[in-house]
Amino acid sequence: MGIFKKISSPLTKAIENGTFQERVAFKFDKMLKGEKVPAPKYEKEKQAYEEIMKDENIKKDLETKHETLVENMNKINIKSSEPFKNDKTTKQFPTHETEMKYKNNPTWEYFFYEPPKDKMLPNRLTLREALEVLRTKHEQTVVKPENQQRLAELEKKLSEHSAVKRIDEEKMNHIWKYFRPFARSDQEKIVRKDDLAYLQDILQRRVSEVGFLDLGKRDPRTLETPEGREKAKIYELEEIKKLEEIEKKKKEFQEN
Numbered sequence: 633m634g635i636f637k638k639i640s641s642p643l644t645k646a647i648e649n650g651t652f653q654e655r656v657a658f659k660f661d662k663m664l665k666g667e668k669v670p671a672p673k674y675e676k677e678k679q680a681y682e683e684i685m686k687d688e689n690i691k692k693d694l695e696t697k698h699e700t701l702v703e704n705m706n707k708i709n710i711k712s713s714e715p716f717k718n719d720k721t722t723k724q725f726p727t728h729e730t731e732m733k734y735k736n737n738p739t740w741e742y743f744f745y746e747p748p749k750d751k752m753l754p755n756r757l758t759l760r761e762a763l764e765v766l767r768t769k770h771e772q773t774v775v776k777p778e779n780q781q782r783l784a785e786l787e788k789k790l791s792e793h794s795a796v797k798r799i800d801e802e803k804m805n806h807i808w809k810y811f812r813p814f815a816r817s818d819q820e821k822i823v824r825k826d827d828l829a830y831l832q833d834i835l836q837r838r839v840s841e842v843g844f845l846d847l848g849k850r851d852p853r854t855l856e857t858p859e860g861r862e863k864a865k866i867y868e869l870e871e872i873k874k875l876e877e878i879e880k881k882k883k884e885f886q887e888n
Contacts (some may be wrong), residue, residue, distance in 0.1 A: 749794065755803065761795035762807060768793070770813050826871055838878060 659669050673681060685691055746758045757765075768790045775782050790796060796804060 749798075755799060757795045757799055761793070762811070765790070765793060765795055765804065766808065766811060766813065769808055826868075829875070830871065833878070 662669050746760060752758075768786055772783065772786050772790075775786065777783075
């Protein structure tokens, strides 16, 4: 069976190629004579066409020449031209190549092109303008009230800025509200070495768990009153005594 397939498949391919070439030559001869040769239809399309052509009204309508449609088609005038170039397709995006190419150009300082003021949309501002306004307003909050001369300079600089003149005051207030610089400071919690040693002794069951919840209270920095500091000193002395007793017991155990 396999041998028969190997022999028959090249023969069938050769026959199909021959018939296909004959059909192409036949159609091509018709086209040279000026006849209209429609494109071949798919099987499903061919079946649907045959079903439609069974209707005499549709067949009659297709064979009828509509003069109004022909006149309308003759009125259509098509002018070909070069394809329109869309500016968005040629827009340069921030890449390493554009950064190196425009690194000394002030309009490309932020790695993308900044449009001129007259071509900007209304009530819009550039990243450069936003940073300049935020920097000036932030400096106003940092300068001390005694330095009235510097505050006056900053107020004048802010009022004369092109973005402040062009943008609505409410929008500028929203920009300052949601994009203003800020700093966050968290108090760092430091664990004392004595507390770590005490915790290790509890985990290894060398010391009882009494007083475990008082860890951290022995740090004088956490106690603001003088009584608290004195109490912390007493706690530390007690811890030192406990540690000395533990060391003595270890030595006695090793000697025995």
